[in-house]
Amino acid sequence: MxxxxxxxxxxxxxxxxxxxxxxxxxxxxxxxxxxxxxxxxxxxxxxxxxxxxxxxxxxxxxxxxxxxxxxxxxxxxxxxxxxxxxxxxxxxxxxxxxxxxxxxxxxxxxxxxxxxxxYMKRYFPAVQQAKTLLTDMGQIISIHARTWQAWDWWNCEIPKEYRNHPSGVINTNGGGILVAGGSHILDLLHFLAGRPTNVCGQMYIREGLDFDTRANAMMWLKDGGIANLEACWHPMSYAGYERNGWDERIEINTAKGRLDLATPMWNKPTSNGALLVHQDAATGRTTEYRYPALNPFDIEMAEVVRRFECGEPGSPSAWDGYVVDELISQITKSAQTQTVCPMIWRDR
Ligand SMILES: NC(=O)c1ccc[n+]([C@@H]2O[C@H](COP(=O)([O-])OP(=O)(O)OC[C@H]3O[C@@H](n4cnc5c(N)ncnc54)[C@H](O)[C@@H]3O)[C@@H](O)[C@H]2O)c1
Incomplete structure (x- = not known):
């Protein structure tokens, strides 16, 4: 044991x-x-x-x-x-x-x-199915990814406890929404579409805060595709496919069709399953993959124990974690310098 x-x-x-x-x-x-x-x-x-x-x-x-x-x-x-x-x-x-x-x-x-x-979201069966389907969907044309999480920084006075640097948000996560929420989506983008070659970023930091409440990035993919990301703490309490303010989706358009992936709220994963919809470009045939409401942390921990006991390496790996942090770093740099940043990977 x-x-x-x-x-x-x-x-x-x-x-x-x-x-x-x-x-x-x-x-x-x-x-x-x-x-x-x-x-x-x-x-x-x-x-x-x-x-x-x-x-x-x-x-x-x-x-x-x-x-x-x-x-x-x-x-x-x-x-x-x-x-x-x-x-x-x-x-x-x-x-x-x-x-x-x-x-x-x-x-x-x-x-x-x-x-x-x-990065436990890789373990949603819907994400695994998306990965499988993509092997036969040809070249990626574009990706639209969003992680919108309900936390209203747009209509409020800044609470006292967030006025000093480093704020609790920076202390816990090391950054704002790009790090807290965007990191998961960057990991899924990397998992499903590979490592970007260049990035261009923009971040909104409200005066008086020390963290971003909205971050956008455009990422060049290896074979000519482009990925667009928007991470946002937003005021829309009923947005998203669960209508609870959690609005995290990835749309992947390829030469042979489209995938739409929606994930459930991270800390209530057993309320709804993740949802995957596949549309075939040539026939229009649309398949909805519905899954039971599984807790991806449970799948992740079961996989940790299985792999550890079998002597297999952990997955996602430390280098997968590094990829996300390098993307965050270059998106942030791009936002600060208003330049396109080439991705130079330190493990290659
Ligand atoms: N996978 C996800 O979806 C997800 C979600 C939330 C948070 N996180 C990550 O989990 C980590 C923790 O976040 P959290 O929300 O649980 O924060 P938290 O503030 O709720 O918990 C952190 C705990 O660490 C303790 N701590 C601080 N310094 C310590 C030390 N030197 N030794 C031992 N304990 C110490 C604190 O007392 C606190 O109890 C962060 O890295 C965050 O990014 C991941």
């Missing part, structure tokens, strides 16, 4: 520890600076508790360390886990900079560490 330690017992950790336990692994040690947060998880599983992640990493029983604390701490904690010979499951984003992510991915490679990054 695989034994797991969790570093950071906040919002996202629940999806890890519940997923591990459902997958037959055992949570044996949990850590948080906030001892009460750690204790509330530990009592569920009879796990040991610590407030220093090094104590957890030194625990000989821990085989996999889930890094579920702030993105700015991922590198430090993950490097310590790699040095101690543990497997690592790191929440997204991999780190808070492309350089750090490349460093971390290199260290994981060198040590032969089992390492995976928490």
């Amino acid at each position: 695989t034994k797991v330690g969790i570093v950071g017992c906040g919002t996202i950790s629940k999806f890890h520890y519940e997923g591990y336990e459902r997958a037959g692994a055992k949570v044996v040690h949990v850590c948080d600076l906030n001892i009460d947060a750690a204790k509330s998880v530990a009592t569920r599983y009879g796990a040991r508790v610590s407030t220093d992640y090094r104590t957890l990493i030194d625990d000989p029983e821990v085989q996999i360390v889930s890094v579920t604390t702030y993105s700015k701490l991922h590198k430090e904690v993950a490097l310590a886990a790699i040095a101690a010979g543990k497997g690592v499951v790191c929440e997204k984003t991999l780190t808070d900079s492309a350089g750090s992510s490349a460093e971390l991915a290199t260290a994981a490679d060198k040590a032969g560490t089992f390492f995976t990054i928490g």
Whole structure:
């Protein structure tokens, strides 16, 4: 039975520890600076508790360390886990900079560490089906991707707690909507359409805030296709296919047809399944792929445990995490310099 330690017992950790336990692994040690947060998880599983992640990493029983604390701490904690010979499951984003992510991915490679990054949306059956269908859909013409999440920064006074830098948003995620929401879509774009060759970005940062509430990017794809991304915290509480403000969709147009993919709200994945619609260009035949409302974190954790126990590498990999961070970095640079930025990949 695989034994797991969790570093950071906040919002996202629940999806890890519940997923591990459902997958037959055992949570044996949990850590948080906030001892009460750690204790509330530990009592569920009879796990040991610590407030220093090094104590957890030194625990000989821990085989996999889930890094579920702030993105700015991922590198430090993950490097310590790699040095101690543990497997690592790191929440997204991999780190808070492309350089750090490349460093971390290199260290994981060198040590032969089992390492995976928490882009769990790849595990929606609808996403897997889209990937399969694309193999027979010819050249990509264009992609329109959006992640719109209901959080109204457009009609409100800026609350006091967000006026200082670094704000809570920057502290937790390392960035605004491009990092918090856009990262998932950039990962799906990379998974479905490969690595872009150039990017052009634009970001809106409201005066008084230190993070973007809307970010756009145009990304050149290898075979002449183009991908458009819009990430936004928006005021439309009823937008989206679930009519709950969650509006995350990808439309992929190819030489042979169109795919439309919609995902359910990230923290309520069991309310609705992701939806995939395929239209054949020549016949107009339209197929709707409906799936049960599955929790992609559960699929991800089951896959982590299976792969770890079989000695297979983690997927998505640390380098997949790096790709997203490099895209974020170049989109941000493009927005700041108002230039098109070529993608120069540090692992090639
Ligand atoms: N996959 C997803 O869809 C998804 C969704 C939300 C958040 N995330 C990612 O998860 C990570 C955590 O986000 P969150 O929303 O759970 O944040 P959170 O603030 O709810 O939880 C973070 C926890 O880490 C603890 N912590 C801080 N410093 C620590 C340290 N040195 N050692 C141990 N614990 C420490 C905090 O006390 C807190 O309990 C971020 O990287 C975020 O990007 C991913």
